[in-house]
Amino acid sequence: MILSRSQFKRRMVQYFDHPAIAAAHGVLWTPESAIGAKCHWFVAVPRIREWRHEQFWNWCRQNLQGKVACFYNNDGVEQWWGFTHRRDIAFWILKWM
Numbered sequence: 001m002i003l004s005r006s007q008f009k010r011r012m013v014q015y016f017d018h019p020a021i022a023a024a025h026g027v028l029w030t031p032e033s034a035i036g037a038k039c040h041w042f043v044a045v046p047r048i049r050e051w052r053h054e055q056f057w058n059w060c061r062q063n064l065q066g067k068v069a070c071f072y073n074n075d076g077v078e079q080w081w082g083f084t085h086r087r088d089i090a091f092w093i094l095k096w097m
Contacts, residue, residue, distance in 0.1 A: 002089060008042035031069035039082030043089055047076040048096050064088040
């Protein structure tokens with residue numbers, strides 16, 4: 001399931017039971033400062049199978065139109081990833097899931 005930014009925000013506020021987490025400059029949006037872009041689409045996926053960080057990020061830079069960032073990692077059970085371009089999601093899932 002792909003969530004919009006507002007849907008993702010509502011889900012995280014509900015999950016953490018703390019509205020301030022998703023404030024305009026709240027901790028929820030910290031990954032965006034690392035990529036220098038605002039994510040508009042979000043997906044929850046099982047933990048990414050074994051991967052090397054350098055290989056992963058190089059592939060993302062070379063193959064995606066936009067940017068991607070990990071917004072939440074629930075002890076390797078579930079991860080929430082944000083994307084700047086919706087069209088990147090299916091391609092990314094096919095490669096890394």
